[in-house]
Amino acid sequence: MTEFDLAKCPPDALMTKTHEWIRPDPDQPGIYQVGVTDFAAGELGDVVFVDLPDLEKDVTQFGKLGEIESVKAVSDLFAPVSGRVSAVNQALAESPELVNQDPYGGGWMLRIEITDLRELANLMTPQSYAEFLRGGVEH
Amino acid sequence: MAVEELRRTPLYEVHKTLGGQVVPFAGWEMPLRYRQDGRGGDVAENRAVREGVGLFDVSHMGRVHLWGSGALSFINQLVAFDIRRVSPHQARYTVMLNEKGGIIDDLIVYPFADPNHIGLVINAGNREGDLAWMRAHQDSFNVEIEDETVETALIAVQGPEALAVLSKLTPPSFIPPNYYHFADGVMVAGAKALVSRTGYTGEEGVELWIQAGAAETVWQSLLLAGKDFGILPCGLGSRDSLRTEAGYALHGHEISPTIDPFEAGLGWVISMDKEEFIGREALLEIRSQEPLRRLAGFRTFGRNAIPRQGDMVLFDDEVVGTVVSGVFSPTFGVGIGTGFLMPAGLARTGNEVEIIRGAKRFEAEVVVPPRFYRREKS
Numbered sequence: 173m174t175e176f177d178l179a180k181c182p183p184d185a186l187m188t189k190t191h192e193w194i195r196p197d198p199d200q201p202g203i204y205q206v207g208v209t210d211f212a213a214g215e216l217g218d219v220v221f222v223d224l225p226d227l228e229k230d231v232t233q234f235g236k237l238g239e240i241e242s243v244k245a246v247s248d249l250f251a252p253v254s255g256r257v258s259a260v261n262q263a264l265a266e267s268p269e270l271v272n273q274d275p276y277g278g279g280w281m282l283r284i285e286i287t288d289l290r291e292l293a294n295l296m297t298p299q300s301y302a303e304f305l306r307g308g309v310e311h
Numbered sequence: 312m313a314v315e316e317l318r319r320t321p322l323y324e325v326h327k328t329l330g331g332q333v334v335p336f337a338g339w340e341m342p343l344r345y346r347q348d349g350r351g352g353d354v355a356e357n358r359a360v361r362e363g364v365g366l367f368d369v370s371h372m373g374r375v376h377l378w379g380s381g382a383l384s385f386i387n388q389l390v391a392f393d394i395r396r397v398s399p400h401q402a403r404y405t406v407m408l409n410e411k412g413g414i415i416d417d418l419i420v421y422p423f424a425d426p427n428h429i430g431l432v433i434n435a436g437n438r439e440g441d442l443a444w445m446r447a448h449q450d451s452f453n454v455e456i457e458d459e460t461v462e463t464a465l466i467a468v469q470g471p472e473a474l475a476v477l478s479k480l481t482p483p484s485f486i487p488p489n490y491y492h493f494a495d496g497v498m499v500a501g502a503k504a505l506v507s508r509t510g511y512t513g514e515e516g517v518e519l520w521i522q523a524g525a526a527e528t529v530w531q532s533l534l535l536a537g538k539d540f541g542i543l544p545c546g547l548g549s550r551d552s553l554r555t556e557a558g559y560a561l562h563g564h565e566i567s568p569t570i571d572p573f574e575a576g577l578g579w580v581i582s583m584d585k586e587e588f589i590g591r592e593a594l595l596e597i598r599s600q601e602p603l604r605r606l607a608g609f610r611t612f613g614r615n616a617i618p619r620q621g622d623m624v625l626f627d628d629e630v631v632g633t634v635v636s637g638v639f640s641p642t643f644g645v646g647i648g649t650g651f652l653m654p655a656g657l658a659r660t661g662n663e664v665e666i667i668r669g670a671k672r673f674e675a676e677v678v679v680p681p682r683f684y685r686r687e688k689s
Contacts, residue, residue, distance in 0.1 A: 214332065217344055217353040217548055220639045221615045223671075239671075241617050243353035243639045244548050246668075268614075269354075 176211035176305050178298055182276050186252065186295035188234070189304065191215075193276065194252040194295065197283060203258055207280040208240065208249070208271065211305060216242040219271040222249075224260040224282055231255060231284065233291050238281075240271070249281065253291045259283035320370035321464045321526035329544050337436035339371040342546040356549035357556075357641035360512050361684075364470035364537050365545035366530065369511075373438035374459045374520060375431040375445075381453035382429045386420060389448060389589060391572065393582035399424045402491045402509050405580040406572055407441065408590025412597055413568040414575070416441050417560060419509060421493055430505070430520075432465070434562050448589070464526035468533055469516035469553075471686075472540040477506070477517055479536040486517070500532035501525075511550060513557025513684050552638045555647055558608065558682030564620070564635045565606055565649055565681075571597050574651065576606050576680045604632070604651040605658035608681025609666060611646035614639060616673035618648030618666050624675075625665040631657055634666065642684055646673075649681045 185193040191212035197203040221241040231237055231251040238249040260282045271279040296304055317340045326333055331342035344352030359365045387394045392405035399422050407415045416437040421430035433441045445456055485497045493507035502525030510516040521529055560566045566575050609618050618637030623630050637648030652658045662677040
């Protein structure tokens with residue numbers, strides 16, 4: 173098993189059971205940045221392509237957002253919250269390896285304009301995510 | 312589902328120490344990939360083998376000895392190739408068939424200098440089944456079947472620099488001079504080894520069959536000897552992308568008990584002129600008819616188009632097959648895969664097909680046989 177490194181995870185990130193993270197964009201109120209955790213990146217192995225949604229697309233919490241292709245497998249990417257896609261990380265088209273190298277930074281995948289902040293309550297804090305991975309309480 | 316006890320190879324702890332991501336595979340806990348400086352591992356490991364050298368623990372593979380005056384006639388009854396034509400110290404890849412001509416397993420047969428001794432390397436996931444099949448057909452043959460898997464280890468050193476690395480640990484004159492040949496009783500890093508010029512990567516290389524107790528020392532010595540060549544420990548992930556690039560079949564994918572060797576493109580591992588072997592009658596029947604399907608390779612045109620097992624293959628908007636193996640090829644930077652095409656006539660290099668998975672649809676070029684990579688022989 174690969175590991176989730178709590179120390180590397182931004183403290184304001186919230187996680188899904190499907191290993192996406194979401195955190196507020198400091199410069200744009202109401203906009204949240206989304207990516208996958210270092211645990212997910214480690215489990216996937218080298219990411220070779222990220223299939224992201226179109227801009228302006230409306231997404232539903234826990235609905236499918238896109239696909240992450242690694243050498244060996246393809247995995248679904250799910251929306252941590254409902255909202256509208258306001259940006260996608262263009263750098264991933266050329267450098268999908270950023271997902272492995274810097275999952276909480278340069279490896280971000282998209283920005284979502286969140287519609288209902290209450291949905292954040294359905295997510296896990298980094299601490300509870302770490303416990304979830306250890307097989308403990310879910311959230 | 313009952314939780315099955317997973318076996319560990321003698322190198323399990325070493326893999327953990329090296330940052331190996333250990334996963335269950337064919338009843339064993341095996342390294343999938345190693346953490347390579349924050350990268351995912353699969354690409355770096357593939358590249359190490361293509362350009363330098365990589366080290367694999369393949370101790371999960373089954374290692375079996377056949378002893379006795381009936382060893383040769385016994386194995387010749389069980390496998391499709393005529394082993395009488397294989398010289399001592401030559402290694403031979405072939406298949407073991409069921410009565411219907413389906414592939415029970417693919418394996419390498421090692422006839423030793425002692426005519427009463429033959430070695431076999433079989434698939435991990437088929438070991439129990441293969442042994443049961445062998446014992447069920449032991450009949451009156453004077454042969455003893457000895458499964459040595461747990462007592463030994465198998466380490467593969469693969470890549471253009473593999474022989475240079477091995478030469479640092481054993482006199483070069485002891486290394487078999489030709490591909491698909493082996494030498495036994497060779498001292499490697501102080502341990503007695505069977506050195507076989509074989510592998511599953513499409514590169515030059517050797518596989519070392521050693522006692523379990525020597526595994527750690529040999530492994531560490533190889534890592535150290537390979538340091539100047541950029542050696543990397545490699546896991547199942549890169550093993551799979553390397554073998555797919557090289558066009559090697561994986562049991563359960565390109566070959567299985569319901570797939571015959573002709574449709575899998577393995578006619579070359581069969582001696583149809585051998586008077587008798589299990590599956591021969593069925594193969595004669597199969598060969599007398601038009602083939603229904605044929606194994607083909609698929610090469611896509613981008614990294615965003617990777618065939619995956621279970622994807623459908625279309626030709627002129629008709630479903631003509633299913634993908635049985637699919638990976639991103641680190642060597643070529645595109646998707647590659649294999650699958651059986653029906654009708655068999657579609658399996659021709661250059662044909663264009665489409666692959667679909669859910670809403671995703673992309674083009675691919677057919678490659679037959681499905682060999683995407685071929686090393687330049689020196």
